[in-house]
Amino acid sequence: MKNAVVIYESKYGSTKKYAQWIAEELSCDLFERKQIKKDALKQYDVIIYGGGVYAGKVSGAEAVIKAFHTMQDKSLILFTCGLSDPKDVQNAESVETVLRQKMTADTEKNVKIFHFRGGIDYSQLSFADRSIMSMLIKILQKKEPGMLTAQERDMLDSYGKAVDLTDRAAIQPLIAYVQEQCGSLEQ
Ligand SMILES: Cc1cc2nc3c(=O)[nH]c(=O)nc-3n(C[C@H](O)[C@H](O)[C@H](O)COP(=O)(O)O)c2cc1C
Numbered sequence: 001m002k003n004a005v006v007i008y009e010s011k012y013g014s015t016k017k018y019a020q021w022i023a024e025e026l027s028c029d030l031f032e033r034k035q036i037k038k039d040a041l042k043q044y045d046v047i048i049y050g051g052g053v054y055a056g057k058v059s060g061a062e063a064v065i066k067a068f069h070t071m072q073d074k075s076l077i078l079f080t081c082g083l084s085d086p087k088d089v090q091n092a093e094s095v096e097t098v099l100r101q102k103m104t105a106d107t108e109k110n111v112k113i114f115h116f117r118g119g120i121d122y123s124q125l126s127f128a129d130r131s132i133m134s135m136l137i138k139i140l141q142k143k144e145p146g147m148l149t150a151q152e153r154d155m156l157d158s159y160g161k162a163v164d165l166t167d168r169a170a171i172q173p174l175i176a177y178v179q180e181q182c183g184s185l186e187q
Contacts, residue, residue: 002182004028004046007036009060012125014118014166015052015081021168022048022079025175033060038067046075046182048174052118053082053095055132065102065111072106075182079114079174083158083165084151086115091151112181114174119164133159 004026008019016032023030026048033049041047047068051059058080068076078099084091092115100108122130137159140152148156 002045003043004048004178004182005036005041005044006030006048006050007033007064008050009033010050010052010081011054011059011129012052012119012121014164015050015059017166018079018081018116018171019048019050021171022050022174025171026178033064041067041071041074044074046077046178047071048077048079048178050079050081050116053080053084054129056094057098058095061099062102065099065107068111069104069107072110074110076107076111077114077174077178078111079116081116081118083118083120083163084154085117088150090149091115091154094151112177114171114177116170117165117167119162119166120158121162121164122160123162 005028006019006023006026008015009032010016010019019030049061049064051061058078061078064076068074080095082091082095086092095115096113099113103111122133125133136155140148140156143152
């Protein structure tokens with residue numbers, strides 16, 4: 001019997017939504033990253049961590065991966081939440097490459113990564129984030145349309161709008177993985 005915990009870091013709520021859905025389906029504990037100390041993780045066998053994607057990086061993932069280096073007896077499942085479509089291999093790979101750069105070979109063996117789609121509502125962005133997006137969009141608008149990556153096209157298409165691409169059904173592969181790989185979970 002194993003027990004799991006879901007931990008997340010979310011600026012605008014989409015990652016939190018996925019974390020809540022996963023914790024609900026697995027009937028397991030749920031914490032925001034800043035609410036839980038490393039020592040408290042000792043009691044869990046399966047750690048599921050989700051972070052929003054900002055400028056290609058997964059929020060909080062670096063610290064979680066670092067902490068995981070001393071917890072090789074556990075399984076780590078990472079999920080990312082970004083605007084880009086993870087079905088596009090290029091999108092998923094670019095985020096995964098950044099994550100894997102932080103892992104040792106041993107850590108990598110015990111980690112599984114899933115990607116989900118979040119959303120964006122420009123009316124809710126902080127001043128700093130709106131400025132970053134505005135700068136990025138100006139750069140993208142100067143590119144030849146044919147030279148844009150799928151991720152860049154997604155950014156341009158949603159610019160200035162409110163878009164919600166969250167999808168509860170998307171968590172099913174993660175749920176199935178936890179159930180298959182990690183045996184029955186303690187309720
Ligand atoms: C400043 C900023 C940078 C972003 N960069 C990316 C990115 O590089 N790739 C991506 O897919 N989505 C990007 N997004 C979209 C976010 O990943 C998306 O809004 C996600 O839902 C955020 O998670 P949250 O709602 O939990 O904060 C960015 C959003 C902001 C505000």
